[in-house]
Amino acid sequence: MIIKEKSLREKSIVFIGFMGVGKTTIGRLVAQNLYRSFIDIDEQIEKEFQMPIPDVFKLIGEPAFRQKEKELVKKYANQSLKVISLGGGAFMQEEIRDVCLNNCTVFYLDMPWDAWKERIHLLMADRPVLQGRSLEDIEELFYSRQTAYASHHSKITIDKDSPEEVADYITNSLKTAWKLYE
Numbered sequence: 340m341i342i343k344e345k346s347l348r349e350k351s352i353v354f355i356g357f358m359g360v361g362k363t364t365i366g367r368l369v370a371q372n373l374y375r376s377f378i379d380i381d382e383q384i385e386k387e388f389q390m391p392i393p394d395v396f397k398l399i400g401e402p403a404f405r406q407k408e409k410e411l412v413k414k415y416a417n418q419s420l421k422v423i424s425l426g427g428g429a430f431m432q433e434e435i436r437d438v439c440l441n442n443c444t445v446f447y448l449d450m451p452w453d454a455w456k457e458r459i460h461l462l463m464a465d466r467p468v469l470q471g472r473s474l475e476d477i478e479e480l481f482y483s484r485q486t487a488y489a490s491h492h493s494k495i496t497i498d499k500d501s502p503e504e505v506a507d508y509i510t511n512s513l514k515t516a517w518k519l520y521e
């Protein structure tokens with residue numbers, strides 16, 4: 340049996356990176372630019388459990404959240420032509436890293452800690468992982484996650500650029516890569 344490998348152009352695009360770097364916002368814009376369906380894994384989890392993420396953590400617990408996250412990433416990462424934004428903790432699971440890196444183009448949205456700190460006020464209310472932690476603890480978590488994010492195909496470092504600017508840059512670089520390699 341001959342199994343045809345997916346072309347670069349067919350592969351789904353996956354966004355990874357720490358909470359709040361803009362995976363959901365930028366992923367949605369890139370999907371619009373490329374006329375692709377957009378899948379936000381957290382939104383899918385909310386649909387499955389019929390409640391917002393903070394309630395999933397509170398009422399059902401993080402282990403069940405992580406299990407559902409893994410199930411859904413495996414489902415969507417095996418499909419073609421999607422743009423998929425993961426939650427910031429997803430890449431800590433080896434099975435998630437493997438399925439994404441083997442089937443999709445993985446884009447890492449990177450931000451320096453000093454720029455990220457400025458955004459924290461936008462995030463505290465609906466990111467249960469940040470709640471009850473000191474800034475020092477959050478900084479430690481930020482750096483401890485970098486090892487998992489180091490597994491990617493492409494990276495962009497964001498500082499003061501708007502979501503639209505970042506999304507347009509990513510869209511153009513994907514189109515250039517598709518032309519170059521195929």
Ligand SMILES: Nc1ncnc2c1ncn2[C@@H]1O[C@H](COP(=O)(O)OP(=O)(O)O)[C@@H](O)[C@H]1O
Pocket residue numbers: 356357358359360361362363364365424458461497499500501502505
């Ligand atoms: N490039 C950006 N510049 C300024 N604010 C941004 C940018 N990208 C995202 N945001 C804001 O930061 C917050 C987190 O964005 P979100 O897309 O939910 O990030 P993530 O999915 O990585 O957690 C939102 O309030 C969003 O409007």
Ligand SMILES: O=C(O)C1=C[C@@H](OP(=O)(O)O)[C@@H](O)[C@H](O)C1
Pocket residue numbers: 356357358359362363381392425426427428429465466467468
């Ligand atoms: O980093 C994490 O562990 C989490 C990140 C969140 O997604 P975003 O990265 O989209 O905020 C969401 O999945 C959940 O609150 C847990």
Ligand SMILES: [Mg+2]
Pocket residue numbers: 362363364381424425426
């Ligand atoms: Mg998100």
